[in-house]
Amino acid sequence: MTTKLIIVNPQTTVSTAIVLMKENQIHRLPVLEGNVLVGIVTQGIIARALPSQATSLSVYETNYLLTKTTVADIMEKTVRTVSASAQLEEAIFQMRQHKIGVLPVMQSAQVVGIITNNDILDAFLNISGYGEPGVISRVRVTHDHPGVIFAIGKALAEHNLSIQTLMVVREHQERVIELHIASDQATAVNQVLVDAGFELI
Template identity: 40%
Template sequence: MDVNSYMTKEVITIDPKTKILDALDLMKQHNIHRLPVVEGNRIIGLITEGVIERNTPSTMTSLDMHEVNYLLNKTNVGDIMEKKIISIHKEALLEEAAIKMRQNNIGVLPVVENTNQIVGIITEKDIFDAFVDVLGFYTPGVRVVVNIREDRKGVLEEITDFFYEAEMNIQQVAVYRKSDIIQVIIQVDSDDVDGIRTNLESKGYEVGSILYKDPTAL
């Protein structure tokens, strides 16, 4: 999966000369917490609620609310925006976006192409949505985890052949390699939990867990 598949493509942006109060109003209006700052179509900064808060006089100052609002209405976004931008290309892998967010302790990445032209934005929520999609959460079916204690060539093909021969449609497949075990997670279009477990175990496979998943029951 690539960033382009899950990013938000209709990005709300602002000019560096936008006043801070106007930026806050725009965030509230669209229920968002950050805005890319652009000149033309080129991103030059990022303004967030956190950046604004750090640059706003606190309640401990001698300024009253009118004075604070006056300062906010006179200060441009370009004066306080985050200029060190961590971005990602739209054709990058989704996991690369997740790693960048984790390593830099951020929850959003502007998506760019060519010379920093912004074409989208991707957030932690988008990464979560992708994770849910790839595991087929919203599709009902049997989810089975097969534990492989010893890796060998062709084992994944053997497991998928098992379901093919049982005439079960495979909906999702994922493989997790841990230090001492490999787990193959397969979801199939079926509700026969007991039958699948019995038949897998009769073939010598170790079933770590198995359940019928019905998202409509949530």
């Protein structure tokens, strides 16, 4: 989650909220009254609240309207949240289930952070080791059973070879173990795995 929170209160004007979003390059602002989360305002909500381009209002009249309209007038009051102790999968499920791109993160009824689609993508890149030097070896597990990952680790450890990151993914009815390994160990790792009876993709 992002712990650097840029927040507004219900009395904040929409024009101020727009400036805050632009200055901080963000698209959403939690709305707090004291320490209590009472709503959320997003670029989409603001866009829907703006007068139509077909309106007869001038730019000056539109700007005047934005300085008089408060966040409380347009914010989404039903805010879905996620606990700070929840698994990442829970946040992803909620966002997919409710078709939303942000969840305030709560701890003891206090907002302690905010998680967005971008935070989740960053987490995936971190988990997968993306950007780190190395290559990916993929092991097909046709008959999954307890001890497969242990056996892979044991085989590599016996040859003083290491794994940088490891992920287990589903492909159709099979499981695939993706090993991120150092480039200079790739040939040795692959040979050890084949010799140990594993099927490489």
